[in-house]
Amino acid sequence: MRIRNTEHREHIVLQMTPMIDIVFQLLVFFVFTFKIILPEGDFNIRMPSASASLSSQPTETPLLKVRLRAAPSGELAQVQLGDVVLAGAAPFAKLHQEIRSLVDDAGGPGSTEQEVEIEADYELKYRYAMHAITAITGYLDDNGEQHKLVERVRFAPLPQ
Amino acid sequence: MRFRPKGVSKIVEGDLTPMIDMTFQLIAFFMLVINFSDAEQDQRVKLPASELARPPAAPYEQPLTIHVTHDGHFIYAGNELTELARLRSELLRETQIILRHTSKQLGDVTVIIRADENAKTGLVQEIIAICQELKFEKFALRGKQEKVNTVGSS
Structure with a gap:
Protein backbone atom coordinates (compact mmCIF):
# COMPACT_ATOMS: atom_id res chain seq x y z
CA MET A 1 0.00 0.00 0.00
CA ARG A 2 1.33 3.28 -1.09
CA ILE A 3 0.94 6.25 1.08
CA ARG A 4 0.99 9.59 -0.61
CA ASN A 5 3.44 12.06 0.56
CA THR A 6 1.25 14.69 2.19
CA GLU A 7 4.10 17.08 2.49
CA HIS A 8 4.16 17.90 -1.23
CA ARG A 9 0.38 18.42 -1.87
CA GLU A 10 -0.36 20.70 -4.86
CA HIS A 11 -1.92 24.03 -4.19
CA ILE A 12 -5.15 24.11 -6.27
CA VAL A 13 -6.05 27.55 -7.55
CA LEU A 14 -9.71 27.96 -8.46
CA GLN A 15 -10.16 29.93 -11.67
CA MET A 16 -12.69 32.62 -10.86
CA THR A 17 -12.47 34.57 -14.10
CA PRO A 18 -14.86 32.44 -16.28
CA MET A 19 -17.40 32.30 -13.52
CA ILE A 20 -17.33 36.04 -13.01
CA ASP A 21 -17.61 36.55 -16.76
CA ILE A 22 -20.73 34.40 -16.97
CA VAL A 23 -22.23 35.92 -13.86
CA PHE A 24 -21.80 39.40 -15.28
CA GLN A 25 -23.27 38.30 -18.60
CA LEU A 26 -26.32 37.02 -16.75
CA LEU A 27 -26.55 40.19 -14.73
CA VAL A 28 -26.42 42.38 -17.84
CA PHE A 29 -29.06 40.24 -19.54
CA PHE A 30 -31.45 40.50 -16.62
CA VAL A 31 -30.87 44.22 -16.22
CA PHE A 32 -31.63 44.89 -19.88
CA THR A 33 -34.71 42.67 -20.05
CA PHE A 34 -36.12 44.07 -16.82
CA LYS A 35 -39.22 46.14 -17.32
CA ILE A 36 -41.50 47.55 -14.72
CA ILE A 37 -45.06 46.38 -15.27
CA LEU A 38 -47.65 48.35 -13.37
CA PRO A 39 -50.59 46.42 -11.99
CA GLU A 40 -53.51 46.90 -14.34
CA GLY A 41 -57.01 45.55 -14.44
CA ASP A 42 -59.99 45.45 -16.74
CA PHE A 43 -63.67 46.15 -16.77
CA ASN A 44 -65.13 43.69 -19.19
CA ILE A 45 -68.14 44.86 -21.05
CA ARG A 46 -70.01 43.15 -23.82
CA MET A 47 -71.38 45.67 -26.25
CA PRO A 48 -72.67 44.22 -29.49
CA SER A 49 -73.70 46.62 -32.20
CA ALA A 50 -77.13 48.22 -31.93
CA SER A 51 -78.71 45.93 -34.53
CA ALA A 52 -77.42 42.79 -32.80
CA SER A 53 -78.54 43.95 -29.38
CA LEU A 54 -82.04 44.75 -30.66
CA SER A 55 -82.43 41.22 -31.89
CA SER A 56 -81.53 39.80 -28.51
CA GLN A 57 -84.20 39.08 -25.96
CA PRO A 58 -85.48 42.17 -24.19
CA THR A 59 -85.19 42.10 -20.43
CA GLU A 60 -88.00 43.06 -18.09
CA THR A 61 -85.68 45.06 -15.84
CA PRO A 62 -85.82 48.74 -16.76
CA LEU A 63 -82.65 50.26 -18.11
CA LEU A 64 -80.96 52.66 -15.73
CA LYS A 65 -79.46 55.72 -17.33
CA VAL A 66 -76.50 57.57 -15.86
CA ARG A 67 -75.75 60.93 -17.40
CA LEU A 68 -72.34 62.53 -16.94
CA ARG A 69 -72.23 66.18 -17.86
CA ALA A 70 -68.94 67.92 -18.53
CA ALA A 71 -67.80 71.47 -18.07
CA PRO A 72 -66.07 73.08 -21.09
CA SER A 73 -62.72 72.15 -19.54
CA GLY A 74 -63.68 68.48 -19.50
CA GLU A 75 -64.09 68.34 -15.75
CA LEU A 76 -67.21 66.80 -14.28
CA ALA A 77 -70.13 69.20 -13.98
CA GLN A 78 -73.04 66.96 -13.05
CA VAL A 79 -74.00 63.35 -12.43
CA GLN A 80 -77.55 62.26 -13.01
CA LEU A 81 -79.19 58.91 -12.35
CA GLY A 82 -82.37 58.83 -14.39
CA ASP A 83 -83.92 62.21 -13.67
CA VAL A 84 -82.30 62.62 -10.25
CA VAL A 85 -79.35 64.99 -10.06
CA LEU A 86 -76.69 63.73 -7.66
CA ALA A 87 -75.23 66.89 -6.22
CA GLY A 88 -72.54 67.24 -3.59
CA ALA A 89 -68.83 66.81 -3.17
CA ALA A 90 -68.75 63.09 -3.98
CA PRO A 91 -71.39 62.44 -6.64
CA PHE A 92 -70.02 59.01 -7.53
CA ALA A 93 -70.31 57.88 -3.92
CA LYS A 94 -73.97 58.93 -4.06
CA LEU A 95 -74.40 57.18 -7.38
CA HIS A 96 -72.93 54.06 -5.81
CA GLN A 97 -75.35 54.26 -2.88
CA GLU A 98 -78.32 54.75 -5.22
CA ILE A 99 -77.33 51.83 -7.41
CA ARG A 100 -76.74 49.69 -4.34
CA SER A 101 -80.18 50.45 -2.95
CA LEU A 102 -81.78 49.81 -6.33
CA VAL A 103 -79.98 46.52 -6.90
CA ASP A 104 -80.41 45.52 -3.25
CA ASP A 105 -77.26 43.50 -2.87
CA ALA A 106 -78.00 42.41 0.71
CA GLY A 107 -76.36 39.03 0.72
CA GLY A 108 -76.79 38.52 -2.99
CA PRO A 109 -74.17 38.42 -5.69
CA GLY A 110 -75.57 41.48 -7.40
CA SER A 111 -77.80 41.73 -10.40
CA THR A 112 -77.12 39.97 -13.63
CA GLU A 113 -80.25 41.32 -15.29
CA GLN A 114 -79.96 44.98 -14.49
CA GLU A 115 -78.35 47.04 -17.20
CA VAL A 116 -76.94 50.52 -16.88
CA GLU A 117 -76.32 52.85 -19.77
CA ILE A 118 -73.78 55.63 -19.36
CA GLU A 119 -74.42 58.72 -21.40
CA ALA A 120 -71.35 60.89 -21.11
CA ASP A 121 -70.54 64.18 -22.76
CA TYR A 122 -67.94 63.92 -25.51
CA GLU A 123 -65.49 66.27 -23.80
CA LEU A 124 -65.66 64.59 -20.39
CA LYS A 125 -62.35 63.34 -19.08
CA TYR A 126 -62.22 59.58 -19.20
CA ARG A 127 -61.35 59.16 -15.54
CA TYR A 128 -64.86 60.30 -14.59
CA ALA A 129 -66.36 57.65 -16.84
CA MET A 130 -64.12 55.12 -15.10
CA HIS A 131 -65.29 56.40 -11.69
CA ALA A 132 -68.89 55.96 -12.81
CA ILE A 133 -68.22 52.41 -14.02
CA THR A 134 -66.51 51.63 -10.71
CA TYR A 139 -67.44 47.68 -4.35
CA LEU A 140 -64.80 46.35 -2.01
CA ASP A 141 -65.78 45.37 1.50
CA ASP A 142 -63.68 45.92 4.61
CA ASN A 143 -61.77 42.70 3.96
CA GLY A 144 -60.84 43.81 0.48
CA GLU A 145 -63.21 41.33 -1.12
CA GLN A 146 -64.91 42.42 -4.29
CA HIS A 147 -68.71 42.42 -4.56
CA LYS A 148 -70.49 42.89 -7.83
CA LEU A 149 -73.53 45.09 -8.25
CA VAL A 150 -74.33 45.55 -11.93
CA GLU A 151 -72.44 43.56 -14.50
CA ARG A 152 -74.08 44.88 -17.63
CA VAL A 153 -72.77 48.35 -18.34
CA ARG A 154 -72.69 50.02 -21.71
CA PHE A 155 -72.16 53.41 -23.23
CA ALA A 156 -75.03 55.19 -24.90
CA PRO A 157 -74.59 55.55 -28.66
CA LEU A 158 -73.02 58.82 -29.68
CA PRO A 159 -75.39 61.42 -31.09
CA GLN A 160 -75.05 61.63 -34.88
CA MET B 1 15.29 58.27 1.44
CA ARG B 2 14.61 54.62 1.96
CA PHE B 3 13.77 52.24 -0.84
CA ARG B 4 11.92 49.02 -0.32
CA PRO B 5 13.70 45.95 -1.53
CA LYS B 6 12.12 44.84 -4.85
CA GLY B 7 12.89 41.21 -4.46
CA VAL B 8 10.38 40.51 -1.69
CA SER B 9 7.23 42.09 -3.23
CA LYS B 10 4.09 39.94 -2.80
CA ILE B 11 1.27 39.30 -5.27
CA VAL B 12 -1.73 41.18 -3.96
CA GLU B 13 -5.00 39.27 -4.47
CA GLY B 14 -8.23 41.13 -4.01
CA ASP B 15 -10.94 39.38 -2.04
CA LEU B 16 -13.64 38.66 -4.63
CA THR B 17 -16.11 37.04 -2.25
CA PRO B 18 -18.20 40.15 -1.39
CA MET B 19 -18.43 41.14 -5.05
CA ILE B 20 -19.57 37.68 -6.10
CA ASP B 21 -22.06 37.60 -3.22
CA MET B 22 -23.51 40.90 -4.32
CA THR B 23 -23.66 39.92 -7.96
CA PHE B 24 -25.51 36.72 -7.14
CA GLN B 25 -27.93 38.68 -5.01
CA LEU B 26 -28.61 40.97 -7.96
CA ILE B 27 -29.08 38.06 -10.34
CA ALA B 28 -31.46 36.38 -7.93
CA PHE B 29 -33.45 39.62 -7.63
CA PHE B 30 -33.73 40.15 -11.38
CA MET B 31 -34.63 36.52 -11.95
CA LEU B 32 -37.49 36.79 -9.51
CA VAL B 33 -38.92 40.05 -10.80
CA ILE B 34 -38.43 39.43 -14.51
CA ASN B 35 -41.61 39.27 -16.51
CA PHE B 36 -41.62 37.78 -19.96
CA SER B 37 -45.30 38.46 -20.56
CA ASP B 38 -45.96 40.62 -23.58
CA ALA B 39 -48.25 43.00 -21.73
CA GLU B 40 -48.85 45.97 -23.93
CA GLN B 41 -48.14 49.02 -21.88
CA ASP B 42 -47.26 52.47 -23.06
CA GLN B 43 -45.66 55.22 -21.06
CA ARG B 44 -47.64 57.86 -22.92
CA VAL B 45 -50.89 56.62 -21.41
CA LYS B 46 -51.66 57.28 -17.77
CA LEU B 47 -54.53 55.01 -16.90
CA PRO B 48 -57.42 56.07 -14.68
CA ALA B 49 -57.36 54.46 -11.25
CA SER B 50 -60.00 52.10 -9.96
CA GLU B 51 -60.11 49.81 -6.97
CA LEU B 52 -62.24 47.32 -8.90
CA ALA B 53 -59.96 46.98 -11.90
CA ARG B 54 -58.63 43.45 -11.60
CA PRO B 55 -56.47 41.49 -13.99
CA PRO B 56 -58.44 38.94 -16.01
CA ALA B 57 -58.70 35.45 -14.58
CA ALA B 58 -57.42 33.98 -17.82
CA PRO B 59 -55.37 35.73 -20.49
CA TYR B 60 -57.28 36.86 -23.53
CA GLU B 61 -56.77 35.02 -26.76
CA GLN B 62 -55.35 37.33 -29.40
CA PRO B 63 -56.54 40.58 -27.88
CA LEU B 64 -56.38 43.84 -29.76
CA THR B 65 -55.02 46.71 -27.72
CA ILE B 66 -55.83 50.30 -28.59
CA HIS B 67 -54.20 53.10 -26.62
CA VAL B 68 -55.69 56.58 -26.43
CA THR B 69 -53.36 59.35 -25.32
CA HIS B 70 -54.41 62.49 -23.47
CA ASP B 71 -54.00 64.58 -26.62
CA GLY B 72 -56.42 62.42 -28.58
CA HIS B 73 -53.98 60.28 -30.51
CA PHE B 74 -54.34 56.54 -30.89
CA ILE B 75 -51.60 53.97 -30.61
CA TYR B 76 -52.31 50.71 -32.36
CA ALA B 77 -49.75 48.00 -33.11
CA GLY B 78 -46.95 50.37 -32.16
CA ASN B 79 -48.03 53.10 -34.58
CA GLU B 80 -49.27 56.45 -33.39
CA LEU B 81 -52.33 57.47 -35.36
CA THR B 82 -53.88 60.89 -35.27
CA GLU B 83 -57.12 60.20 -37.09
CA LEU B 84 -59.96 57.85 -36.36
CA ALA B 85 -60.21 56.98 -40.04
CA ARG B 86 -56.65 55.59 -39.96
CA LEU B 87 -57.48 53.54 -36.89
CA ARG B 88 -60.57 52.22 -38.60
CA SER B 89 -58.60 51.10 -41.65
CA GLU B 90 -56.00 49.41 -39.43
CA LEU B 91 -58.75 47.60 -37.53
CA LEU B 92 -60.45 46.61 -40.77
CA ARG B 93 -57.19 45.07 -41.95
CA GLU B 94 -56.92 43.24 -38.63
CA THR B 95 -60.43 41.83 -38.97
CA GLN B 96 -59.53 40.44 -42.41
CA ILE B 97 -56.44 38.78 -40.97
CA ILE B 98 -58.45 37.27 -38.12
CA LEU B 99 -61.16 35.97 -40.41
CA ARG B 100 -58.76 34.55 -43.02
CA HIS B 101 -56.06 33.07 -40.85
CA THR B 102 -57.80 32.02 -37.66
CA SER B 103 -60.90 30.08 -36.82
CA LYS B 104 -62.09 32.74 -34.42
CA GLN B 105 -65.16 34.87 -34.75
CA LEU B 106 -64.80 38.61 -34.32
CA GLY B 107 -67.32 38.50 -31.49
CA ASP B 108 -64.89 36.40 -29.47
CA VAL B 109 -61.96 38.78 -29.85
CA THR B 110 -61.46 41.13 -26.91
CA VAL B 111 -60.62 44.72 -27.70
CA ILE B 112 -58.59 46.20 -24.86
CA ILE B 113 -58.94 49.95 -24.61
CA ARG B 114 -56.16 51.68 -22.68
CA ALA B 115 -57.26 55.28 -22.54
CA ASP B 116 -55.49 58.04 -20.69
CA GLU B 117 -57.34 59.39 -17.68
CA ASN B 118 -57.50 62.83 -19.32
CA ALA B 119 -58.57 61.58 -22.75
CA LYS B 120 -62.01 62.49 -23.96
CA THR B 121 -64.68 59.92 -23.15
CA GLY B 122 -66.21 60.63 -26.55
CA LEU B 123 -63.08 59.28 -28.26
CA VAL B 124 -63.39 56.03 -26.35
CA GLN B 125 -67.02 55.84 -27.38
CA GLU B 126 -66.06 56.45 -30.98
CA ILE B 127 -63.52 53.63 -30.84
CA ILE B 128 -66.17 51.33 -29.40
CA ALA B 129 -68.59 52.40 -32.13
CA ILE B 130 -66.03 51.64 -34.85
CA CYS B 131 -65.29 48.24 -33.29
CA GLN B 132 -69.00 47.49 -33.08
CA GLU B 133 -69.38 48.39 -36.72
CA LEU B 134 -66.61 45.89 -37.51
CA LYS B 135 -68.51 43.23 -35.47
CA PHE B 136 -66.34 43.24 -32.34
CA GLU B 137 -68.42 42.71 -29.23
CA LYS B 138 -66.12 42.20 -26.26
CA PHE B 139 -64.35 45.16 -24.75
CA ALA B 140 -62.02 45.50 -21.79
CA LEU B 141 -61.66 49.00 -20.39
CA ARG B 142 -58.30 49.02 -18.71
CA GLY B 143 -57.58 50.87 -15.50
CA LYS B 144 -54.78 51.12 -13.01
CA GLN B 145 -55.27 49.04 -9.88
CA GLU B 146 -55.70 51.18 -6.83
CA LYS B 147 -56.04 50.07 -3.24
CA VAL B 148 -57.81 53.17 -1.99
CA ASN B 149 -61.41 54.03 -2.71
CA THR B 150 -61.55 56.10 -5.90
CA VAL B 151 -65.30 56.59 -6.02
CA GLY B 152 -65.58 58.71 -2.89
CA SER B 153 -62.58 60.84 -3.75
CA SER B 154 -64.00 62.46 -6.86
Whole structure:
Protein backbone atom coordinates (compact mmCIF):
# COMPACT_ATOMS: atom_id res chain seq x y z
CA MET A 1 0.00 0.00 0.00
CA ARG A 2 1.33 3.28 -1.09
CA ILE A 3 0.94 6.25 1.08
CA ARG A 4 0.99 9.59 -0.61
CA ASN A 5 3.44 12.06 0.56
CA THR A 6 1.25 14.69 2.19
CA GLU A 7 4.10 17.08 2.49
CA HIS A 8 4.16 17.90 -1.23
CA ARG A 9 0.38 18.42 -1.87
CA GLU A 10 -0.36 20.70 -4.86
CA HIS A 11 -1.92 24.03 -4.19
CA ILE A 12 -5.15 24.11 -6.27
CA VAL A 13 -6.05 27.55 -7.55
CA LEU A 14 -9.71 27.96 -8.46
CA GLN A 15 -10.16 29.93 -11.67
CA MET A 16 -12.69 32.62 -10.86
CA THR A 17 -12.47 34.57 -14.10
CA PRO A 18 -14.86 32.44 -16.28
CA MET A 19 -17.40 32.30 -13.52
CA ILE A 20 -17.33 36.04 -13.01
CA ASP A 21 -17.61 36.55 -16.76
CA ILE A 22 -20.73 34.40 -16.97
CA VAL A 23 -22.23 35.92 -13.86
CA PHE A 24 -21.80 39.40 -15.28
CA GLN A 25 -23.27 38.30 -18.60
CA LEU A 26 -26.32 37.02 -16.75
CA LEU A 27 -26.55 40.19 -14.73
CA VAL A 28 -26.42 42.38 -17.84
CA PHE A 29 -29.06 40.24 -19.54
CA PHE A 30 -31.45 40.50 -16.62
CA VAL A 31 -30.87 44.22 -16.22
CA PHE A 32 -31.63 44.89 -19.88
CA THR A 33 -34.71 42.67 -20.05
CA PHE A 34 -36.12 44.07 -16.82
CA LYS A 35 -39.22 46.14 -17.32
CA ILE A 36 -41.50 47.55 -14.72
CA ILE A 37 -45.06 46.38 -15.27
CA LEU A 38 -47.65 48.35 -13.37
CA PRO A 39 -50.59 46.42 -11.99
CA GLU A 40 -53.51 46.90 -14.34
CA GLY A 41 -57.01 45.55 -14.44
CA ASP A 42 -59.99 45.45 -16.74
CA PHE A 43 -63.67 46.15 -16.77
CA ASN A 44 -65.13 43.69 -19.19
CA ILE A 45 -68.14 44.86 -21.05
CA ARG A 46 -70.01 43.15 -23.82
CA MET A 47 -71.38 45.67 -26.25
CA PRO A 48 -72.67 44.22 -29.49
CA SER A 49 -73.70 46.62 -32.20
CA ALA A 50 -77.13 48.22 -31.93
CA SER A 51 -78.71 45.93 -34.53
CA ALA A 52 -77.42 42.79 -32.80
CA SER A 53 -78.54 43.95 -29.38
CA LEU A 54 -82.04 44.75 -30.66
CA SER A 55 -82.43 41.22 -31.89
CA SER A 56 -81.53 39.80 -28.51
CA GLN A 57 -84.20 39.08 -25.96
CA PRO A 58 -85.48 42.17 -24.19
CA THR A 59 -85.19 42.10 -20.43
CA GLU A 60 -88.00 43.06 -18.09
CA THR A 61 -85.68 45.06 -15.84
CA PRO A 62 -85.82 48.74 -16.76
CA LEU A 63 -82.65 50.26 -18.11
CA LEU A 64 -80.96 52.66 -15.73
CA LYS A 65 -79.46 55.72 -17.33
CA VAL A 66 -76.50 57.57 -15.86
CA ARG A 67 -75.75 60.93 -17.40
CA LEU A 68 -72.34 62.53 -16.94
CA ARG A 69 -72.23 66.18 -17.86
CA ALA A 70 -68.94 67.92 -18.53
CA ALA A 71 -67.80 71.47 -18.07
CA PRO A 72 -66.07 73.08 -21.09
CA SER A 73 -62.72 72.15 -19.54
CA GLY A 74 -63.68 68.48 -19.50
CA GLU A 75 -64.09 68.34 -15.75
CA LEU A 76 -67.21 66.80 -14.28
CA ALA A 77 -70.13 69.20 -13.98
CA GLN A 78 -73.04 66.96 -13.05
CA VAL A 79 -74.00 63.35 -12.43
CA GLN A 80 -77.55 62.26 -13.01
CA LEU A 81 -79.19 58.91 -12.35
CA GLY A 82 -82.37 58.83 -14.39
CA ASP A 83 -83.92 62.21 -13.67
CA VAL A 84 -82.30 62.62 -10.25
CA VAL A 85 -79.35 64.99 -10.06
CA LEU A 86 -76.69 63.73 -7.66
CA ALA A 87 -75.23 66.89 -6.22
CA GLY A 88 -72.54 67.24 -3.59
CA ALA A 89 -68.83 66.81 -3.17
CA ALA A 90 -68.75 63.09 -3.98
CA PRO A 91 -71.39 62.44 -6.64
CA PHE A 92 -70.02 59.01 -7.53
CA ALA A 93 -70.31 57.88 -3.92
CA LYS A 94 -73.97 58.93 -4.06
CA LEU A 95 -74.40 57.18 -7.38
CA HIS A 96 -72.93 54.06 -5.81
CA GLN A 97 -75.35 54.26 -2.88
CA GLU A 98 -78.32 54.75 -5.22
CA ILE A 99 -77.33 51.83 -7.41
CA ARG A 100 -76.74 49.69 -4.34
CA SER A 101 -80.18 50.45 -2.95
CA LEU A 102 -81.78 49.81 -6.33
CA VAL A 103 -79.98 46.52 -6.90
CA ASP A 104 -80.41 45.52 -3.25
CA ASP A 105 -77.26 43.50 -2.87
CA ALA A 106 -78.00 42.41 0.71
CA GLY A 107 -76.36 39.03 0.72
CA GLY A 108 -76.79 38.52 -2.99
CA PRO A 109 -74.17 38.42 -5.69
CA GLY A 110 -75.57 41.48 -7.40
CA SER A 111 -77.80 41.73 -10.40
CA THR A 112 -77.12 39.97 -13.63
CA GLU A 113 -80.25 41.32 -15.29
CA GLN A 114 -79.96 44.98 -14.49
CA GLU A 115 -78.35 47.04 -17.20
CA VAL A 116 -76.94 50.52 -16.88
CA GLU A 117 -76.32 52.85 -19.77
CA ILE A 118 -73.78 55.63 -19.36
CA GLU A 119 -74.42 58.72 -21.40
CA ALA A 120 -71.35 60.89 -21.11
CA ASP A 121 -70.54 64.18 -22.76
CA TYR A 122 -67.94 63.92 -25.51
CA GLU A 123 -65.49 66.27 -23.80
CA LEU A 124 -65.66 64.59 -20.39
CA LYS A 125 -62.35 63.34 -19.08
CA TYR A 126 -62.22 59.58 -19.20
CA ARG A 127 -61.35 59.16 -15.54
CA TYR A 128 -64.86 60.30 -14.59
CA ALA A 129 -66.36 57.65 -16.84
CA MET A 130 -64.12 55.12 -15.10
CA HIS A 131 -65.29 56.40 -11.69
CA ALA A 132 -68.89 55.96 -12.81
CA ILE A 133 -68.22 52.41 -14.02
CA THR A 134 -66.51 51.63 -10.71
CA ALA A 135 -69.46 53.02 -8.74
CA ILE A 136 -71.93 51.02 -10.78
CA THR A 137 -70.22 47.66 -11.10
CA GLY A 138 -69.32 46.89 -7.50
CA TYR A 139 -67.44 47.68 -4.35
CA LEU A 140 -64.80 46.35 -2.01
CA ASP A 141 -65.78 45.37 1.50
CA ASP A 142 -63.68 45.92 4.61
CA ASN A 143 -61.77 42.70 3.96
CA GLY A 144 -60.84 43.81 0.48
CA GLU A 145 -63.21 41.33 -1.12
CA GLN A 146 -64.91 42.42 -4.29
CA HIS A 147 -68.71 42.42 -4.56
CA LYS A 148 -70.49 42.89 -7.83
CA LEU A 149 -73.53 45.09 -8.25
CA VAL A 150 -74.33 45.55 -11.93
CA GLU A 151 -72.44 43.56 -14.50
CA ARG A 152 -74.08 44.88 -17.63
CA VAL A 153 -72.77 48.35 -18.34
CA ARG A 154 -72.69 50.02 -21.71
CA PHE A 155 -72.16 53.41 -23.23
CA ALA A 156 -75.03 55.19 -24.90
CA PRO A 157 -74.59 55.55 -28.66
CA LEU A 158 -73.02 58.82 -29.68
CA PRO A 159 -75.39 61.42 -31.09
CA GLN A 160 -75.05 61.63 -34.88
CA MET B 1 15.29 58.27 1.44
CA ARG B 2 14.61 54.62 1.96
CA PHE B 3 13.77 52.24 -0.84
CA ARG B 4 11.92 49.02 -0.32
CA PRO B 5 13.70 45.95 -1.53
CA LYS B 6 12.12 44.84 -4.85
CA GLY B 7 12.89 41.21 -4.46
CA VAL B 8 10.38 40.51 -1.69
CA SER B 9 7.23 42.09 -3.23
CA LYS B 10 4.09 39.94 -2.80
CA ILE B 11 1.27 39.30 -5.27
CA VAL B 12 -1.73 41.18 -3.96
CA GLU B 13 -5.00 39.27 -4.47
CA GLY B 14 -8.23 41.13 -4.01
CA ASP B 15 -10.94 39.38 -2.04
CA LEU B 16 -13.64 38.66 -4.63
CA THR B 17 -16.11 37.04 -2.25
CA PRO B 18 -18.20 40.15 -1.39
CA MET B 19 -18.43 41.14 -5.05
CA ILE B 20 -19.57 37.68 -6.10
CA ASP B 21 -22.06 37.60 -3.22
CA MET B 22 -23.51 40.90 -4.32
CA THR B 23 -23.66 39.92 -7.96
CA PHE B 24 -25.51 36.72 -7.14
CA GLN B 25 -27.93 38.68 -5.01
CA LEU B 26 -28.61 40.97 -7.96
CA ILE B 27 -29.08 38.06 -10.34
CA ALA B 28 -31.46 36.38 -7.93
CA PHE B 29 -33.45 39.62 -7.63
CA PHE B 30 -33.73 40.15 -11.38
CA MET B 31 -34.63 36.52 -11.95
CA LEU B 32 -37.49 36.79 -9.51
CA VAL B 33 -38.92 40.05 -10.80
CA ILE B 34 -38.43 39.43 -14.51
CA ASN B 35 -41.61 39.27 -16.51
CA PHE B 36 -41.62 37.78 -19.96
CA SER B 37 -45.30 38.46 -20.56
CA ASP B 38 -45.96 40.62 -23.58
CA ALA B 39 -48.25 43.00 -21.73
CA GLU B 40 -48.85 45.97 -23.93
CA GLN B 41 -48.14 49.02 -21.88
CA ASP B 42 -47.26 52.47 -23.06
CA GLN B 43 -45.66 55.22 -21.06
CA ARG B 44 -47.64 57.86 -22.92
CA VAL B 45 -50.89 56.62 -21.41
CA LYS B 46 -51.66 57.28 -17.77
CA LEU B 47 -54.53 55.01 -16.90
CA PRO B 48 -57.42 56.07 -14.68
CA ALA B 49 -57.36 54.46 -11.25
CA SER B 50 -60.00 52.10 -9.96
CA GLU B 51 -60.11 49.81 -6.97
CA LEU B 52 -62.24 47.32 -8.90
CA ALA B 53 -59.96 46.98 -11.90
CA ARG B 54 -58.63 43.45 -11.60
CA PRO B 55 -56.47 41.49 -13.99
CA PRO B 56 -58.44 38.94 -16.01
CA ALA B 57 -58.70 35.45 -14.58
CA ALA B 58 -57.42 33.98 -17.82
CA PRO B 59 -55.37 35.73 -20.49
CA TYR B 60 -57.28 36.86 -23.53
CA GLU B 61 -56.77 35.02 -26.76
CA GLN B 62 -55.35 37.33 -29.40
CA PRO B 63 -56.54 40.58 -27.88
CA LEU B 64 -56.38 43.84 -29.76
CA THR B 65 -55.02 46.71 -27.72
CA ILE B 66 -55.83 50.30 -28.59
CA HIS B 67 -54.20 53.10 -26.62
CA VAL B 68 -55.69 56.58 -26.43
CA THR B 69 -53.36 59.35 -25.32
CA HIS B 70 -54.41 62.49 -23.47
CA ASP B 71 -54.00 64.58 -26.62
CA GLY B 72 -56.42 62.42 -28.58
CA HIS B 73 -53.98 60.28 -30.51
CA PHE B 74 -54.34 56.54 -30.89
CA ILE B 75 -51.60 53.97 -30.61
CA TYR B 76 -52.31 50.71 -32.36
CA ALA B 77 -49.75 48.00 -33.11
CA GLY B 78 -46.95 50.37 -32.16
CA ASN B 79 -48.03 53.10 -34.58
CA GLU B 80 -49.27 56.45 -33.39
CA LEU B 81 -52.33 57.47 -35.36
CA THR B 82 -53.88 60.89 -35.27
CA GLU B 83 -57.12 60.20 -37.09
CA LEU B 84 -59.96 57.85 -36.36
CA ALA B 85 -60.21 56.98 -40.04
CA ARG B 86 -56.65 55.59 -39.96
CA LEU B 87 -57.48 53.54 -36.89
CA ARG B 88 -60.57 52.22 -38.60
CA SER B 89 -58.60 51.10 -41.65
CA GLU B 90 -56.00 49.41 -39.43
CA LEU B 91 -58.75 47.60 -37.53
CA LEU B 92 -60.45 46.61 -40.77
CA ARG B 93 -57.19 45.07 -41.95
CA GLU B 94 -56.92 43.24 -38.63
CA THR B 95 -60.43 41.83 -38.97
CA GLN B 96 -59.53 40.44 -42.41
CA ILE B 97 -56.44 38.78 -40.97
CA ILE B 98 -58.45 37.27 -38.12
CA LEU B 99 -61.16 35.97 -40.41
CA ARG B 100 -58.76 34.55 -43.02
CA HIS B 101 -56.06 33.07 -40.85
CA THR B 102 -57.80 32.02 -37.66
CA SER B 103 -60.90 30.08 -36.82
CA LYS B 104 -62.09 32.74 -34.42
CA GLN B 105 -65.16 34.87 -34.75
CA LEU B 106 -64.80 38.61 -34.32
CA GLY B 107 -67.32 38.50 -31.49
CA ASP B 108 -64.89 36.40 -29.47
CA VAL B 109 -61.96 38.78 -29.85
CA THR B 110 -61.46 41.13 -26.91
CA VAL B 111 -60.62 44.72 -27.70
CA ILE B 112 -58.59 46.20 -24.86
CA ILE B 113 -58.94 49.95 -24.61
CA ARG B 114 -56.16 51.68 -22.68
CA ALA B 115 -57.26 55.28 -22.54
CA ASP B 116 -55.49 58.04 -20.69
CA GLU B 117 -57.34 59.39 -17.68
CA ASN B 118 -57.50 62.83 -19.32
CA ALA B 119 -58.57 61.58 -22.75
CA LYS B 120 -62.01 62.49 -23.96
CA THR B 121 -64.68 59.92 -23.15
CA GLY B 122 -66.21 60.63 -26.55
CA LEU B 123 -63.08 59.28 -28.26
CA VAL B 124 -63.39 56.03 -26.35
CA GLN B 125 -67.02 55.84 -27.38
CA GLU B 126 -66.06 56.45 -30.98
CA ILE B 127 -63.52 53.63 -30.84
CA ILE B 128 -66.17 51.33 -29.40
CA ALA B 129 -68.59 52.40 -32.13
CA ILE B 130 -66.03 51.64 -34.85
CA CYS B 131 -65.29 48.24 -33.29
CA GLN B 132 -69.00 47.49 -33.08
CA GLU B 133 -69.38 48.39 -36.72
CA LEU B 134 -66.61 45.89 -37.51
CA LYS B 135 -68.51 43.23 -35.47
CA PHE B 136 -66.34 43.24 -32.34
CA GLU B 137 -68.42 42.71 -29.23
CA LYS B 138 -66.12 42.20 -26.26
CA PHE B 139 -64.35 45.16 -24.75
CA ALA B 140 -62.02 45.50 -21.79
CA LEU B 141 -61.66 49.00 -20.39
CA ARG B 142 -58.30 49.02 -18.71
CA GLY B 143 -57.58 50.87 -15.50
CA LYS B 144 -54.78 51.12 -13.01
CA GLN B 145 -55.27 49.04 -9.88
CA GLU B 146 -55.70 51.18 -6.83
CA LYS B 147 -56.04 50.07 -3.24
CA VAL B 148 -57.81 53.17 -1.99
CA ASN B 149 -61.41 54.03 -2.71
CA THR B 150 -61.55 56.10 -5.90
CA VAL B 151 -65.30 56.59 -6.02
CA GLY B 152 -65.58 58.71 -2.89
CA SER B 153 -62.58 60.84 -3.75
CA SER B 154 -64.00 62.46 -6.86
